[in-house]
Amino acid sequence: MTYQTTLAGPAVCAGVGLHSGVRARMTLRPAPADTGVIFRRVDLKDRDNVVPLSADAVTETRLGTTIANAAGASIATTEHFLAAVFGLGVDNLIVDIDGPEVPAMDGSAAPFARLIARAGVAKLNAARRVIRVLKAVEYVAADGRRARFEPSERPEIDIVIDFESDAVGRQRFEFSPDCDSFAESVAPARTFAFASEVESLRRAGLAQGGSLENCVVIENGKVVNDGGLRFADEFARHKALDALGDLAVAGRSVVGRYVAERPGHAVNNAALRALLADVDAWTLETLAIPADSTDHEALERRAAASA
Numbered sequence: 001m002t003y004q005t006t007l008a009g010p011a012v013c014a015g016v017g018l019h020s021g022v023r024a025r026m027t028l029r030p031a032p033a034d035t036g037v038i039f040r041r042v043d044l045k046d047r048d049n050v051v052p053l054s055a056d057a058v059t060e061t062r063l064g065t066t067i068a069n070a071a072g073a074s075i076a077t078t079e080h081f082l083a084a085v086f087g088l089g090v091d092n093l094i095v096d097i098d099g100p101e102v103p104a105m106d107g108s109a110a111p112f113a114r115l116i117a118r119a120g121v122a123k124l125n126a127a128r129r130v131i132r133v134l135k136a137v138e139y140v141a142a143d144g145r146r147a148r149f150e151p152s153e154r155p156e157i158d159i160v161i162d163f164e165s166d167a168v169g170r171q172r173f174e175f176s177p178d179c180d181s182f183a184e185s186v187a188p189a190r191t192f193a194f195a196s197e198v199e200s201l202r203r204a205g206l207a208q209g210g211s212l213e214n215c216v217v218i219e220n221g222k223v224v225n226d227g228g229l230r231f232a233d234e235f236a237r238h239k240a241l242d243a244l245g246d247l248a249v250a251g252r253s254v255v256g257r258y259v260a261e262r263p264g265h266a267v268n269n270a271a272l273r274a275l276l277a278d279v280d281a282w283t284l285e286t287l288a289i290p291a292d293s294t295d296h297e298a299l300e301r302r303a304a305a306s307a
């Protein structure tokens, strides 16, 4: 897609946050070209409440990705929503939220993808700008988790996970947000947790909004939820969804291949920061708008597929 986009009209959703348990209402508003994706904490009146996307704005990655501005206005668990925004190719958006955490919805990005598809994606008369990866950059964490960016013609995400639990095991999932159907293949994959961890999370004041309605729970090697999994490899698909959402804090699509082994939010953000810190490894590229562009039709097909 070579044109910038925004929503054709506003859209609203509401629900409780997975970790805070606090209910929030989110209003998505169309925005002009070169706005980017901007959150506004409309419940905070005493300070700067505008939180633009930036890799450096990430302040917490333990259980989700929190972004904040210098005044301390923050938004937690941004990754599933941002995966939907970037997976559906929306460049410019103002997101008004009246609480500290993005609603968990069903634990996946599908409700956000449906919301965006219903509102419609509109083309703007300005060329898209992307982060193009020029050379490989690797990040290796102390515990052996690793991730790397490599040059590629399109954005690609390739995830391997390896859990001891038989219900999960080793899984690999790869997709391209440009070529594959994000709405069908990735957006519905839900977040997951092990029952053995849930109690300690709750005692630590986390997972307050978590339930079988918004999380796949694994106990004694089995999925507890009625109806089981949405995909046999739902766990790897969800980690790919998380990676797309975590890389989205860069504010622009990353055109390159992202290969990660057992990633989490911390690894995704550290790898992104490593890429951006190496000025020879990437460039901000303005995509050319072809004279006889069929881009608009591609947008409509994508929106229709996710409706």
Ligand SMILES: [Zn+2]
Pocket (backbone or CB within 6 Å): 079, 080, 191, 238, 242
């Ligand atoms: Zn997630």
